[in-house]
Amino acid sequence: MAMAVRVQTVRYGGDAPDLLRMLRSVAAAAHGFEDHGSAPELTMAIGDCGGPEGPDATVDEEVLTEAHEILAKAGVSLDYVAFMTNTGHGAGQNRLAERAADGHRPGGDGDVLVMLNPDTYLSPNCLATLVGVLDADVGIAEARQIPLEHPKPFSPVTGDTPWASGCLMALRSSVFESLGGFEPAFFLHGDDVDLSWRARLRGLRVRHVPEAVVFHDKRLTETGFPAPSAQEEYQAALARLLLAHRAERRDVIASSLGWLEVHGSELQREAATEFLRRHSEEELPATYREALEVSPEEVVSVACFHEGEYAEHRF
Amino acid sequence: MPSTASEPDEVTAEESDGPGQVPIPIYRFAFSWEGPYGHAVHLVERHARQGVVLDLGCGYAAVGEVLRDAGWEYVGGDRDTDAVADVVSRGLEGHVIDLAMSDGLADKLVELLEGRPVGAVILLDIIEHLPDPSALLGALTELSALLAADGRHAPVLVTSIPNVAHFDLAAKLVGGRWDVTPSGLLDRTHLQMFTERRIDAEFGRFGWQECGRDDVVLEHSDQWFPLDHPFLVEGGLVHDYLQSLRAAADDNMTINQFVRAYRRVPSWSPSDRRSPLPVPEAATARGPAIDYPFLSVLTRSQGTRPSMLAEALTCLAAQTLEDIEVVVLVPGDDPGALQSSEAVVRSFEEGFVARVRVEQVRSDSRSAALNAGLELAHGRYVAFLDEGDLVTGDWAQRFAEGAEGAPGKLVRSVCDVRHVRRPAREEEAMGAVPVTLTKPLAEFGERFDAISHLAVNTTPLSSVALPRSLVTELHLRLDEQLAVGEDWDFLVRAALVVGVEDTGHVTSIHQRWADEAAATTVPSELWESAHAKMLSSLDAAPLLLPPGSATELAFLAGDASLARKHEAQRAELERALNEARVALAEAQETLRFSLRGESAQTESLLLQIEQLQRRARLAEQAREEVLASEFWRVTAPLRALVTLIRGDRRDAGS
Numbered sequence: 007m008a009m010a011v012r013v014q015t016v017r018y019g020g021d022a023p024d025l026l027r028m029l030r031s032v033a034a035a036a037h038g039f040e041d042h043g044s045a046p047e048l049t050m051a052i053g054d055c056g057g058p059e060g061p062d063a064t065v066d067e068e069v070l071t072e073a074h075e076i077l078a079k080a081g082v083s084l085d086y087v088a089f090m091t092n093t094g095h096g097a098g099q100n101r102l103a104e105r106a107a108d109g110h111r112p113g114g115d116g117d118v119l120v121m122l123n124p125d126t127y128l129s130p131n132c133l134a135t136l137v138g139v140l141d142a143d144v145g146i147a148e149a150r151q152i153p154l155e156h157p158k159p160f161s162p163v164t165g166d167t168p169w170a171s172g173c174l175m176a177l178r179s180s181v182f183e184s185l186g187g188f189e190p191a192f193f194l195h196g197d198d199v200d201l202s203w204r205a206r207l208r209g210l211r212v213r214h215v216p217e218a219v220v221f222h223d224k225r226l227t228e229t230g231f232p233a234p235s236a237q238e239e240y241q242a243a244l245a246r247l248l249l250a251h252r253a254e255r256r257d258v259i260a261s262s263l264g265w266l267e268v269h270g271s272e273l274q275r276e277a278a279t280e281f282l283r284r285h286s287e288e289e290l291p292a293t294y295r296e297a298l299e300v301s302p303e304e305v306v307s308v309a310c311f312h313e314g315e316y317a318e319h320r321f
Numbered sequence: 322m323p324s325t326a327s328e329p330d331e332v333t334a335e336e337s338d339g340p341g342q343v344p345i346p347i348y349r350f351a352f353s354w355e356g357p358y359g360h361a362v363h364l365v366e367r368h369a370r371q372g373v374v375l376d377l378g379c380g381y382a383a384v385g386e387v388l389r390d391a392g393w394e395y396v397g398g399d400r401d402t403d404a405v406a407d408v409v410s411r412g413l414e415g416h417v418i419d420l421a422m423s424d425g426l427a428d429k430l431v432e433l434l435e436g437r438p439v440g441a442v443i444l445l446d447i448i449e450h451l452p453d454p455s456a457l458l459g460a461l462t463e464l465s466a467l468l469a470a471d472g473r474h475a476p477v478l479v480t481s482i483p484n485v486a487h488f489d490l491a492a493k494l495v496g497g498r499w500d501v502t503p504s505g506l507l508d509r510t511h512l513q514m515f516t517e518r519r520i521d522a523e524f525g526r527f528g529w530q531e532c533g534r535d536d537v538v539l540e541h542s543d544q545w546f547p548l549d550h551p552f553l554v555e556g557g558l559v560h561d562y563l564q565s566l567r568a569a570a571d572d573n574m575t576i577n578q579f580v581r582a583y584r585r586v587p588s589w590s591p592s593d594r595r596s597p598l599p600v601p602e603a604a605t606a607r608g609p610a611i612d613y614p615f616l617s618v619l620t621r622s623q624g625t626r627p628s629m630l631a632e633a634l635t636c637l638a639a640q641t642l643e644d645i646e647v648v649v650l651v652p653g654d655d656p657g658a659l660q661s662s663e664a665v666v667r668s669f670e671e672g673f674v675a676r677v678r679v680e681q682v683r684s685d686s687r688s689a690a691l692n693a694g695l696e697l698a699h700g701r702y703v704a705f706l707d708e709g710d711l712v713t714g715d716w717a718q719r720f721a722e723g724a725e726g727a728p729g730k731l732v733r734s735v736c737d738v739r740h741v742r743r744p745a746r747e748e749e750a751m752g753a754v755p756v757t758l759t760k761p762l763a764e765f766g767e768r769f770d771a772i773s774h775l776a777v778n779t780t781p782l783s784s785v786a787l788p789r790s791l792v793t794e795l796h797l798r799l800d801e802q803l804a805v806g807e808d809w810d811f812l813v814r815a816a817l818v819v820g821v822e823d824t825g826h827v828t829s830i831h832q833r834w835a836d837e838a839a840a841t842t843v844p845s846e847l848w849e850s851a852h853a854k855m856l857s858s859l860d861a862a863p864l865l866l867p868p869g870s871a872t873e874l875a876f877l878a879g880d881a882s883l884a885r886k887h888e889a890q891r892a893e894l895e896r897a898l899n900e901a902r903v904a905l906a907e908a909q910e911t912l913r914f915s916l917r918g919e920s921a922q923t924e925s926l927l928l929q930i931e932q933l934q935r936r937a938r939l940a941e942q943a944r945e946e947v948l949a950s951e952f953w954r955v956t957a958p959l960r961a962l963v964t965l966i967r968g969d970r971r972d973a974g975s
Contacts (some may be wrong), residue, residue, distance in 0.1 A: 022643065023643070027638075029671060030673070034669050034670035038668065048895060127639035128635075129632065129635040130631065131631070132670055152635065152636065153830050154713075154760075154761070157760060160750070162744055162745075164750055172661065214750070215750075216750065216754035217628065220634060221636060221638075223641075225715055225826075226713055226830075231760060320757070321758065321760045
């Protein structure tokens with residue numbers, strides 16, 4: 007039986023032409039496997055969270071029909087589900103992966119899940135290249151983003167990187183399942199860092215693949231980096247506290263709360279309040295030590311907090 | 322009826338066949354080899370086969386004897402009976418023919434030819450007098466077909482037509498003048514105005530294709546008046562500037578009459594007719610009704626770095642604005658390079674592939690490929706993205722917004738620079754991908770400054786879109802003689818014609834290869850020479866600068882004048898110092914002399930020398946400080962210093 011590759015995206019808002027353009031790039035990327043031996047059975051899964059207007063602001067029927075046509079021409083099947091609630095990224099991806107396991111597509115041993123942001127465009131050989139590097143060692147493979155490359159570090163020799171961005175990552179279904187999927191406590195940010203750290207704590211490699219290129223539609227500001235939205239600021243602040251909690255880095259929690267109190271925007275301070283609420287109501291996720299039965303030393307060697315980031319950035 | 326500056330020898334009364342008929346004046350111009358008649362005879366000799374030369378609208382047949390004597394069978398035709406009678410009286414064949422007759426002209430011509438072969442049909446300064454020139458051209462096409470049906474070869478068509486796009490007319494029209502005259506370029510009886518474009522379109526519409534030309538060139542036409550019109554002053558700024566623009570548009574600004582020969586295109590059929598009249602485009606940014614894309618993107622590809630081409634194309638395929646076409650330019654004639662680029666393109670989704678063309682182009686210079694691309698582009702605007710450079714998803718969209726806000730202007734966004742290096746051999750994970758060293762760094766200004774661009778280029782080509790009308794109307798091209806800086810020169814020349822609309826958005830990223838800097842850095846002499854060449858070509862004509870430039874230039878000139886003042890002060894300081902040195906030497910001389918003789922003065926002299934030496938040291942020190950600092954902007958202290966030194970000398974010498 008041919009390997010199955012399931013590309014999953016969680017949609018929230020966005021214009022229909024942009025979504026269709028992304029799907030066309032997926033269709034073209036399906037042909038990219040032709041140069042890499044046997045063509046896999048390819049599925050495109052879309053989990054629809056609606057949009058800013060509400061969870062029922064889902065994709066129009068005509069757009070869905072067009073999406074079907076675009077994908078069908080390339081032999082890619084579409085698995086569309088309207089969640090009718092805003093699940094957030096990680097939980098949405100988990101739901102989509104569960105649908106695969108539930109029989110929409112059998113999650114065989116060699117099968118691969120690809121997590122993709124909707125505001126992207128795949129270069130033609132991107133998927134095949136990315137899937138091609140997955141082996142027994144490499145738990146997660148991550149694509150290189152253009153035009154703005156992610157500044158986190160990686161080894162140009164081995165490709166090893168501290169964590170993989172959820173913009174475009176591939177991993178075997180079995181690995182995703184054994185890791186228990188994304189931690190749903192993260193809504194939008196940090197779930198990719200968390201998943202990567204857990205993979206590494208399990209002894210798996212996380213690999214950056216420069217030759218697999220994905221266009222990520224980020225617009226530049228004069229800082230040379232994209233400007234985060236207010237919502238992103240909130241989610242990023244909350245994610246940092248959650249990651250520090252899982253890694254049991256009280257020092258990071260303390261300094262982050264202190265920084266947010268003094269310098270944070272209103273939304274960022276709300277994130278701090280939300281973290282403290284979850285803490286007092288014991289709603290926080292388990293620590294890595296508890297969840298994975300690893301030593302504090304192992305956690306320290308993997309979970310890095312550096313100047314507000316999760317690795318020492320290259321630039 | 323030549324439209325030369327000369328007056329006709331005689332003008333007969335204008336004919337009129339009654340109300341509604343158009344009077345055609347009958348002129349009696351003498352033949353001259355320098356005028357349109359002589360040029361037309363040359364073309365007949367060069368292009369026509371033996372046989373009849375049919376001179377339609379012949380008037381008094383100025384070319385009759387010349388053609389007959391050269392061995393042609395001359396047949397004149399005119400509707401003026403007096404003129405025809407005159408022609409016949411000179412022993413030439415003449416017929417009364419009305420060229421404006423609506424039907425049957427071709428049949429009538431066949432009839433009077435009586436089976437003779439026709440070498441040429443000539444129309445000398447005639448069609449501009451016709452209410453409907455296309456009817457005559459149609460009749461001649463019909464004549465050609467009738468002759469062919471009869472086994473006779475097709476005649477060449479030789480015409481002389483006045484040029485209303487002569488520079489004199491253009492300059493005066495800018496000044497609001499359109500001086501209709503009794504004869505000449507704006508003969509008051511002209512019913513039609515012709516430019517080369519119109520002639521090509523009208524003749525082409527009936528299957529006539531130019532096969533030879535011998536235009537009459539007049540630096541100054543009969544329209545060169547009044548001589549003191551501000552726009553006609555040779556060496557005047559507006560005159561010279563307009564002339565430089567007019568010269569860029571085409572080669573016709575000094576052509577008085579287009580004297581040209583045409584052959585029928587054998588494959589032409591009446592169904593090939595299209596409207597020759599240009600349809601005015603809406604005066605908005607929407608452009609022509611024809612569905613050309615907004616933007617043509619020219620991408621140079623070596624065909625040797627497929628992954629870099631794929632990245633550039635990925636950026637283009639991901640553009641929010643899809644109203645773009647991409648022309649991938651592969652320089653050289655290596656089929657492998659072409660195939661490699663084509664394979665990369667084909668790997669994209671079909672909707673995008675349909676918008677991409679891969680073209681092999683000349684490779685003799687860096688500019689050659691882009692110039693070839695400019696010819697291939699269809700978009701209303703043209704932008705440039707080389708493989709290796711990257712753009713954000715709103716790159717084309719920002720250009721479109723700029724063009725919408727300021728149609729026809731050059732649109733400029735901002736390009737950032739990120740530094741990359743080639744991976745080392747052991748860096749296996751990289752494949753062919755460069756290692757990124759920096760985030761995109763701001764290096765180029767947010768706004769276009771025309772004056773500073775004369776000194777330095779802060780606008781990489783990937784950050785501009787230029788209206789293609791600059792290419793089609795003014796034939797703007799990259800200078801293939803420039804080994805470097807050709808993009809800079811191109812951009813400045815474009816910007817100084819149409820101006821620049823800034824979007825202010827950073828939308829492109831140039832990759833700079835850090836580890837290859839030494840190998841790829843162009844020697845500064847080459848840059849300087851390219852820069853000098855660019856300036857000298859701009860210096861050749863008056864320069865147009867955007868509003869606000871006067872203030873900027875005044876400021877720059879002020880700075881320059883301060884610098885000149887400083888230079889003068891510095892020279893004065895040097896002179897004063899030298900004077901002080903001389904005074905010191907003189908004092909030393911005196912001392913030596915005194916030591917030999919009058920020792921009584923020694924002590925006082927020694928004291929003076931010590932003083933002089935101290936002040937000389939002081940002055941030297943002050944001079945060094947002055948020269949090393951920005952102090953020169955303030956000249957008053959410098960003057961004080963000079964006075965001090967001079968005063969010292971006088972003190973010392975007293």
